Amino acid sequence: MKKLLIAAAVAALLAPVAASAKEMTFASWGGAYQEAIRKAWITPFSKESGIKVEEDTGPDTAKIKAMVDTKSVTWDVVTGGGGGLMRGVKLGLFEKITPDMVKTDHVLPGARNDYAIPSEIFSTLIGYSTKAFPTTGAQPKSFADFWDTAKFPGKRTLPDAPETVVEAALLADGVPMADVYKTLSTEAGLKRALDKIRALKPQVAVWWSSGAQPVQALGSGDVVMALGWNGRFQAGIDSKLPIAMAWDQQIPQVGFFMIPKGAPNKAEAVAFLNYMVKPENNARLSEYVAYGPVTEQAWASIDAGRAATLPSTPERLKNALFLDIEWWAENGAKVTEAYKTMLKE
């Protein structure tokens, strides 16, 4: 009886502790991507730290803004990237993450950001049909080859938004990597990129708006070459579609994790980000999706077969132009208008 009473008292004492057990909420895009994040990071992190991670989906920047504005933030870590991230930063939607909160000096310099911790690297590059261009003949290697319709005849597909396309056009036109954004910032440079795309227009069968479309079009033979995302091409290759990627030239992009301003469990969020960006942990995502790690030190834990499918190997990054998200936050609206005008001509 006494024992029972003590047990009850202990339970009563413990109950509030259990109720306030550490937890946090993570929001991403659902589907296979979030499943990979769960397996690679969330589950092991929970086990190691004892922090319970709730998941949610659909972290559109507009919804984050609405949450921050109405002070009803329920997410502690969200995923995102691109120009949208920097526009969000400008509107004050994300917490600043200082080096003493999360250590990132081992991360690739092109992937660092004051308001976000890089999680993975994916890439925009050329995918082509191995039926149209088999190994017995010439295969496209560079963006210049994408524009070379004499050497590589057949229809193409390009994104219906300008990000990565204007960069690829200038690279194909012979602008050195280091000068691409400098050139694009001038009227003449932007015109040069748009003219280059305009010249290819008759050969572009599909202007894609969803990442599945280039794979669909390559698989069906409607196009022979596509500018698209490596993860999607890889999924097509894994499904035995006749597709290969040209790794010699690419425009990588960084996926980021952010903490929305006013997140209820900031300390837990910081702990999670620290866990995720550690080289040996960061390497793990590549087991589940064809995205590369954000630090060179991670390659030690990735086997060679898998590395061949990933965009951020030191070798491949030599000829890669990182998407400049600050430049896009600054110029996105203007360039999109010019791009849409060119497309509608």
Next chain:
Amino acid sequence: MTGIATSEGRSRSAVGRGFPVWLGLAPFALVLAVLFAAPVLSLLRLGFGEGAFTLAQFQRLIDVPVYRSVLGTTFGIAGLVTGLSVLASYPLAYVMATVGPRTRNLLLILVLLPFWTSALVRTTAWIILLQSNGVVNQLLMAGGLTSSPIAFVYNLSGVLIGMTHVLMPFVVLPLYAAFRSLELSTVQAAEGLGAGPLTIFSRIILPLTAPGVVAGAMIVFMNAIGFYLTPALMGGPGQTMIAQMIATNINKELDWPFAAALASVLLVATVSLLALFQRRFGLDRLIEGGGGKAGEPFTVTSRGRSWGGWAAVAAAVLVAAFLIAPIVIVFPMSLGSSPFLSFPPDSYSLVWYENFFSTSKWMAALTRSLQIAALVVVISVGLGTLAALGVSRMRPRWRALVETLFILPMIVPVIILAVGLYYLLAPTGLVGSIWGVTLGHVVLATPYVFITVRAALKSFDGNLELAALGLGASWPTMFRRVMLPGIAPGIAAGAIFAFITSFDDVVIALFLTNIRSRTLPKLMYEGVAHEIDPTIIAASCLIILVTILVLGANLLVSKRT
């Protein structure tokens, strides 16, 4: 049109007593004020500067020609889709009204099928059918009808096919209801007097079905203006629509003032276009027509179908084939073993069905969607029917204005409403519960009920109402025994539209639900940036099967009784 008085004409006399106008108008007006006007205006206000008043956003709209051209494209496509929908609906609605219940139910299922498949599945199926190495082109080339593939998709024709396919039901159902209330004797009399099928169509059927068609066409037009997923996936760069630019500015560019300006211009342009159309073509007078007695339903005349009737049947068969084509493709696609969607699949498996049943999230989302849609139907049928009754009893002077206000939720881009509602509901804690998204859907769905019931009331013979009241029936008794049976097809069509509006919505759900309250379309939409999970195809097929079973069972039961 005819000499019969409609209930409309008697708004102030006998029917004035018994049912006060305010009782009809007030509930929906209140809902609109709180859940629509307040949130939407607070967002649209941003277009005029976030502080000091400025027209800078509108200046940008004028300075950059692409926005004008996109606005023009939007109205052009919406107009074409509306025309095509009306054209394709006539033969189908005629056949539905003149066949037995079994065939009719089958056709009804066909018409509604596009809604049970997610927009992503639907467009993918169309692309697989229509792309240059697609099924249709292969058939055409094998048959020697063409030597090189025809470009059906990634251009205007792709957009028109994809949009007409899913918007047609909005015309078919009201039109079917109009056909059902046609009087057989009118047609027989015309035939007896020697009128041919063309004359009968243009002089009798066309005028008498006008209210149904106008109601349906209006819904299609409004709906089409807000489309962007289908044009983005099935069109080319020339088919960019304004809703896409609004969504991009809200979500990607985070330029809400500019999105607000775009939305305001769209709103003003749409309302002016409607007003112009009404003045030019006398929309109201056209709608006033009808007045058919709810008597013997329209069937084939005693002499059987005329050549015109048979031509309509042939056309209806083609339309039915058009409706079902992508669905037929979806079933084998759902049995493919590769996560890459292809037709025909290389190998078959049930893996995506296993996935659906083994992962609790799919069943949970489906249950949630059905729950929300059911609530939405009940609430919006009540609100919409009351509003339609109220408006039909109003003084004609204010009627057009109130009518326009009541259908505004259809014109305002959904994303504007969704964001506005988030700001309104976040402090109340309703975001994330099923009530937040339900309220959002009620705002979207009620205008559909309002329009279809309005159309039904316009065709309802006011003399019946007067007779019942004159014989001493109280207003509620008259409504239950006389009016309700008369306008029931309109209410039913409105209820179906309300259901599918809720069941098909992604945008409101994106903003107002979380992982515990997410709906099926939201779940289907997740992950598409990274892959298309073929489980969504399996889910679509299951929903189609369940729909067919339910309607089939319903048919069996109704046959026995």
